[in-house]
Each structure stands twice: as C-alpha cells, then as structure tokens.
Amino acid sequence: MIWCVWAPAAFVGGKLFAPLIFLGAMFSGPGVIPSLRHRLRADVVLVVLFLLWLTISAWWSPADTSLVTGSLSGGNFSVDAPQIRFGLTILAAGVLLVGALAWTEPERSVLTYVLAGSVVFLLLGLLVITPLRETIIENRGAGLLPSAQSVGRAVNLLALSIPLALGVIYGRLQRKTALTVCGLVLILFAVVGLRMGGAAALIGVVVGFGVLAIFWLMPKDGFTRLFDLLAVTVFTAPFLVWGGISLFSGFGGSLPVSAHQRLLIWEATNQRISEKPFFGHGADASTAWHQTFAEAPEWLALMPDNFDLVRIIPGHPHNMALQVWAETGMIGAALLAGAFALLGRRLPPPSELGDVTRIAAAGVFGVGVTLFFVSYSAWDESFWAALAICVAAVISFEKLNKRAT
Numbered sequence: 001m002i003w004c005v006w007a008p009a010a011f012v013g014g015k016l017f018a019p020l021i022f023l024g025a026m027f028s029g030p031g032v033i034p035s036l037r038h039r040l041r042a043d044v045v046l047v048v049l050f051l052l053w054l055t056i057s058a059w060w061s062p063a064d065t066s067l068v069t070g071s072l073s074g075g076n077f078s079v080d081a082p083q084i085r086f087g088l089t090i091l092a093a094g095v096l097l098v099g100a101l102a103w104t105e106p107e108r109s110v111l112t113y114v115l116a117g118s119v120v121f122l123l124l125g126l127l128v129i130t131p132l133r134e135t136i137i138e139n140r141g142a143g144l145l146p147s148a149q150s151v152g153r154a155v156n157l158l159a160l161s162i163p164l165a166l167g168v169i170y171g172r173l174q175r176k177t178a179l180t181v182c183g184l185v186l187i188l189f190a191v192v193g194l195r196m197g198g199a200a201a202l203i204g205v206v207v208g209f210g211v212l213a214i215f216w217l218m219p220k221d222g223f224t225r226l227f228d229l230l231a232v233t234v235f236t237a238p239f240l241v242w243g244g245i246s247l248f249s250g251f252g253g254s255l256p257v258s259a260h261q262r263l264l265i266w267e268a269t270n271q272r273i274s275e276k277p278f279f280g281h282g283a284d285a286s287t288a289w290h291q292t293f294a295e296a297p298e299w300l301a302l303m304p305d306n307f308d309l310v311r312i313i314p315g316h317p318h319n320m321a322l323q324v325w326a327e328t329g330m331i332g333a334a335l336l337a338g339a340f341a342l343l344g345r346r347l348p349p350p351s352e353l354g355d356v357t358r359i360a361a362a363g364v365f366g367v368g369v370t371l372f373f374v375s376y377s378a379w380d381e382s383f384w385a386a387l388a389i390c391v392a393a394v395i396s397f398e399k400l401n402k403r404a405t
Contacts, residue, residue: 002389003115007122010157017385018089025095043342044094050328050335051090054283055083057328061282082284082379089381093388100395111396112168112356119165122158123185126151126192155193156371157386159201162189163208163363164393171356199258200374201367208366215358219351227344230369235337237321238273241266257304262318262374264299269317273325280329284379289313316377323378354401357394364390 002020009016058081129151166185170178186205193202215222233240245267272281272289293300294308303310317323325333350358368387376383 003111003118003393006115006118006157006161006389007125010122010154010161011125011151013153014157014382014386017389018085018092018381021089021092021096021385021388024099025092041342041346043339043346046335046339046342047090050332050339051083051087053332053335054328055087057280057332058083058283060279061285061327062288063282063284063286082377085381086379086384089384093384096388096392097395100392100399103396103399111393112172112400115161115393116165116168119158119161120185122154123162123188123192126154126158126196127188130192130195151196152198153382155196155198155201156204156367156375158189158192159198159204159367160364160371160386160390162205163367164360164390164397166363167356167358167360167397170359171354197258200370203374204367204370205363206366207370208363211366212359212362215350215362220349222350223347224344226365227340227347231337231341231344233373234321234324234340235333237319237333238270238325241270241319241322245270260302264302265313265317266319266322268296268312269319269322269326272313273322276329277325278329278331280325280327280332283327285327286313286316286323286377318374318376320372320376320378327378353398357398357401360394360397364394 002017002024005016005020009020162185166182169181169185172178173181189205190202192198193205211222211226214226218225245263248263268289268291269286272286275281289311291312292308293303293310293312296312299312300308317326321333324336350361353361364387368390371383
C-alpha cells in the first residue's frame with residue numbers, strides 16, 4: 001500500500017510517510033507484537049535508552065518542547081515535542097520492520113513491480129518539473145506544483161529509493177539489458193540531481209556504489225565494518241568536523257556557497273557542543289539558536305551579500321551526529337554509536353544475500369548515511385519513516401529471494 005503512494009508523497013516532501021507507517025504498524029502490530037520479544041537485543045535496548053535520554057534532555061532545553069499544542073475542540077491540536085514525534089516514529093518503524101521480517105506470504109512478490117513503477121514514475125515526474133524549477137522557487141509552489149523545498153526533499157527520497165528499483169531491474173532482466181536500463185535510470189537521475197541542486201542525493205548514490213564494493217571486498221563482515229565505521233564517526237563527530245574545517249578553511253573562497261555555509265554551520269555547532277559536552281543543551285535546542293551572520297562579522301565577510309539576517313544555525317545543524325552531540329551530549333552520542341555497532345553484528349553477511357538485496361541494501365545504506373550527515377534534522381520523522389519503508393522493502397526482497405531458491 002505504501003509504495004502505491006510513494007511518488008505523490010515524495011512530491012510533497014515526504015511528510016506523509018510518518019502517518020503511513022503508523023497506519024502500517026497499527027494493522028500489522030497485532031500479528032507481530034508476540035514476536036517482538038525475540039527481537040529485543042542489546043541494540044534495541046540502547047535505542048530505547050537513547051530515546052529515554054532524549055526525553056529527559058527536554059527538561060533543560062531552551063526550545064519549547066511542550067508535549068502538545070492547541071486543543072481538540074479548537075481544531076488545532078498537534079504533538080510538537082520532537083522527542084515524542086521521533087520516538088513514536090521509531091516505534092512504528094520497528095513494528096514495520098518486524099512485520100517485514102515475519103512475512104511469509106508469496107503474494108508480496110507484486111511488491112517489486114509496484115515499487116519499481118513508483119520509483120520510475122517519481123523520476124519521470126521530477127524530469128518534467130525540472131525545467132520549471134525557477135518558477136517553483138519564485139512562486140513557492142504556483143498552481144499544483146510543490147514548493148522548492150519539497151522538490152529538494154523529493155530528490156533525496158528518489159535517491160533513497162532508486163537503489164531498490166535498480167535491484168529489481170537487475171534481478172528481473174537479462175544481464176546486458178539490465179545493465180543498459182540501470183545505466184539509463186542513473187543518467188536520468190543524475191540529470192535531475194544536478195539541475196535540482198541535489199548534491200547530497202548524488203553523493204549518496206556514489207557512496208552506495210562504494211558500499212557495494214565493500215560488500216564485494218568483505219563478503220563475510222561487510223555490514224559489521226560499515227556499522228563500526230558509522231558508530232566511530234558518530235562518537236567522534238565533533239573532532240572529525242574540527243579537523244575537516246581546519247583542512248578546508250583555506251579553500252573557502254573556491255567552495256560553493258552551500259558547502260561553505262555547511263562548514264560554518266558545523267563550526268558554530270561545535271562551539272555549542274564545547275559549552276555542554278556531556279549532557280548537551282537539550283532536545284531541539286538548535287531551533288532556539290537565533291544568532292545571525294550579522295552577529296559574526298568575520299563569517300559574514302565570507303558569505304555573499306544579503307546574508308546578514310540569515311541564521312548561522314538555521315533550525316538544525318544539517319548533520320545528525322553533531323545535532324545528537326549538541327542536544328544530548330556525549331551520553332546520547334555514546335548510546336547511539338553503541339546501537340549502530342551492535343546492529344551491524346546482527347545483520348547477515350553480504351555473501352548470503354541475493355543480488356537484488358545486496359544492490360538495494362548497499363544503495364539504501366549509502367544514501368541514508370549521506371543524508372544523515374549533511375541534510376535533515378536528527379528528529380525529522382519523515383526521513384526516518386522513509387528510511388524504514390526502504391529497509392522494509394530490502395527485507396522483503398531477501399524473503400522473496402529465499403523463497404525463489
């Protein structure tokens with residue numbers, strides 16, 4: 001059901017994915033809850049502890065972390081607390097993934113056709129929208145077109161799902177034909193990414209090919225090494241960013257504005273981390289940091305005109321690892337890094353996966369990790385919901401592969 005609406009949901013920025021996985025969890029929950037106790041291992045325990053620590057950190061956050069706003073009678077009731085939205089999304093995602101692991105019905109083979117068709121439809125739709133990008137930016141969604149930000153998110157969601165379509169194409173067609181079609185899809189995706197300014201999406205797909213190479217070089221422990229690397233990167237993120245800023249500081253004038261701005265955002269976030277390194281500033285604290293470039297003349301001088309009123313940290317650091325450090329401190333970073341390290345040890349060796357699954361898993365991991373480090377807020381439920389949907393599809397692919405063999 002979810003993949004039938006993937007393309008239209010992606011066109012409007014992916015905000016619908018969180019409600020969709022909640023619905024999926026509600027329908028599949030009664031059937032999978034009995035098997036949850038078999039899934040409660042150390043990595044899940046650390047995720048739960050991380051969510052509890054995030055919730056506790058809201059007590060000292062400078063941001064408004066009220067659990068709810070508005071009222072049901074007034075028609076404006078909403079759950080705005082990031083720790084609640086994020087926690088419920090992770091819970092729903094967990095139920096969805098356990099449901100995918102427990103699936104045994106062969107009728108789901110239709111998933112591959114629906115999924116590939118939905119991704120290709122999204123790709124072609126973005127190709128049509130591409131020439132109208134300037135209109136979208138100027139008019140913020142004139143007529144039926146989504147806003148420029150939504151289109152940017154759609155490119156990211158396309159990047160996240162396109163490895164799944166490539167895996168299906170590779171698995172369903174003859175090898176020579178499959179390689180030709182996959183090449184065409186990648187070329188069209190590159191056109192969309194370049195013209196829409198989707199640098200993160202393009203980098204993510206490239207990283208995905210690197211992950212596929214690691215699977216080939218490390219057929220037995222590829223997942224373990226990748227998640228170990230991810231865990232180390234999360235736990236040492238402030239130091240790695242400090243080193244990266246020092247390395248690229250001399251190239252500021254030659255970097256694209258967006259890349260240079262990212263470096264300044266991360267440097268400002270590192271300064272915040274140094275203020276409260278152990279406990280952090282609290283959940284969603286980065287939304288309350290309103291310092292503008294006008295208040296940092298040395299940085300304003302490095303940016304184009306009209307940047308004086310732009311916030312240095314625009315709502316979040318555009319790096320989830322740094323945001324975890326800044327808002328939950330070393331404690332939160334250690335819990336999350338530990339969960340990643342343990343998760344990598346419960347995944348099967350890449351050599352045991354089918355071709356479709358291996359391609360899809362490598363791509364989803366590569367794009368997901370790239371977006372993790374350069375794009376969304378750490379508590380963006382739409383990103384985590386979309387990622388969970390794609391991971392569930394990868395699990396289903398492997399179930400189909402084992403049934404076929």
